[in-house]
Amino acid sequence: MSIIFSGIQPSGELTLGNYLGALRNFSKMQDGNECYYCVVNQHAITVPQEPAMLHERTRQLAAIYLAAGLDPQKATLFVQSEVPEHVQLGWIMTTLSYVGELERMTQYKDKAAKRGDSIPAGLLAYPPLMAADILLYQTNLVPVGDDQKQHMEITRDLAQRFNRLYGEVFTIPDILLGQDGTRVMSLQEPTKKMSKSDENRTATVYLLDAPKDIEKKIKRAQTDSDNAVRYDVQAKPGISNLMDIFAAVTDKSHETIEREYADKGYGTFKKDVADAVVSVLEPIQQRYEEMIGAPELDEILTQGAEKARAKAAVTYEKVLHAIGLYR
Numbered sequence: 021m022s023i024i025f026s027g028i029q030p031s032g033e034l035t036l037g038n039y040l041g042a043l044r045n046f047s048k049m050q051d052g053n054e055c056y057y058c059v060v061n062q063h064a065i066t067v068p069q070e071p072a073m074l075h076e077r078t079r080q081l082a083a084i085y086l087a088a089g090l091d092p093q094k095a096t097l098f099v100q101s102e103v104p105e106h107v108q109l110g111w112i113m114t115t116l117s118y119v120g121e122l123e124r125m126t127q128y129k130d131k132a133a134k135r136g137d138s139i140p141a142g143l144l145a146y147p148p149l150m151a152a153d154i155l156l157y158q159t160n161l162v163p164v165g166d167d168q169k170q171h172m173e174i175t176r177d178l179a180q181r182f183n184r185l186y187g188e189v190f191t192i193p194d195i196l197l198g199q200d201g202t203r204v205m206s207l208q209e210p211t212k213k214m215s216k217s218d219e220n221r222t223a224t225v226y227l228l229d230a231p232k233d234i235e236k237k238i239k240r241a242q243t244d245s246d247n248a249v250r251y252d253v254q255a256k257p258g259i260s261n262l263m264d265i266f267a268a269v270t271d272k273s274h275e276t277i278e279r280e281y282a283d284k285g286y287g288t289f290k291k292d293v294a295d296a297v298v299s300v301l302e303p304i305q306q307r308y309e310e311m312i313g314a315p316e317l318d319e320i321l322t323q324g325a326e327k328a329r330a331k332a333a334v335t336y337e338k339v340l341h342a343i344g345l346y347r
């Protein structure tokens with residue numbers, strides 16, 4: 021049995037990429053493991069957020085976790101700001117971090133570049149807070165997309181640094197990358213990752229998109245002109261991306277897909293991809309609608325925060341003693 025922790029920021033609408041790359045795996049792991057899944061709202065405020073929107077997206081994200089199959093009897097679902105140990109340990113991990121290593125993070129560089137001369141210091145201190153999220157639970161495995169590799173490396177470095185300086189307090193966590201479908205690309209620029217913050221909404225399938233919109237977006241996805249359904253990421257990034265999506269939602273191999281579409285054109289293929297995506301997302305959307313208004317959602321989150329806190333407090337006590345932060 022492993023301890024598993026992961027988090028998603030409530031800072032935009034979730035995409036098909038988030039589902040296939042992360043969310044879908046979360047519920048697969050809840051049997052036989054001790055899982056903590058977190059709505060990381062304190063990470064979201066490292067860039068400006070509109071308060072009412074942040075509140076709404078926090079609830080929405082929690083409902084999506086549940087709609088995607090997370091069972092609160094098996095896994096612990098909670099909101100980061102309701103477990104104060106995250107920022108408390110986050111501060112301590114910040115004191116152990118070097119400005120140089122934080123400035124090297126590509127996510128920091130990308131986000132900082134968009135903020136002109138007013139770069140929030142929280143953007144720089146993001147990785148030590150993420151390390152705290154993970155280390156509080158003595159986590160073994162962190163299922164995330166491959167864009168989080170650097171953050172996971174710094175998490176491990178910080179944990180090792182702490183253990184070396186103050187004694188063995190933290191378990192050193194490993195990253196768990198998904199297999200197929202981890203990297204869903206933009207439908208319009210298939211060499212770029214599908215992003216929840218893409219300005220072009222036709223480039224992204226959102227989890228809560230209406231079926232007819234999903235169909236439209238997939239039909240209009242960028243491809244090439246040779247009309248052959250063949251996997252070749254370099255030469256045919258658009259078709260390869262659609263094949264990845266199709267493979268991920270149907271469990272078919274690329275070879276099987278190539279064989280099945282050998283004498284069919286892109287039109288037929290796109291229609292089938294769209295249908296397959298809709299048949300995966302529609303039941304999730306129905307459960308989401310049931311959950312979002314239900315009082316049960318609040319009960320689940322309240323209990324989740326209690327459970328998470330009980331676990332986090334044990335580690336945090338050890339940290340305080342290890343570093344002498346007590347009377």
Ligand code: TRP
Binds near residue numbers: 163168171
């Ligand atoms: N940094 C992650 C992202 O941008 C979100 C995150 C915050 C996270 N804390 C975490 C992911 C802890 C896994 C574990 O996607």
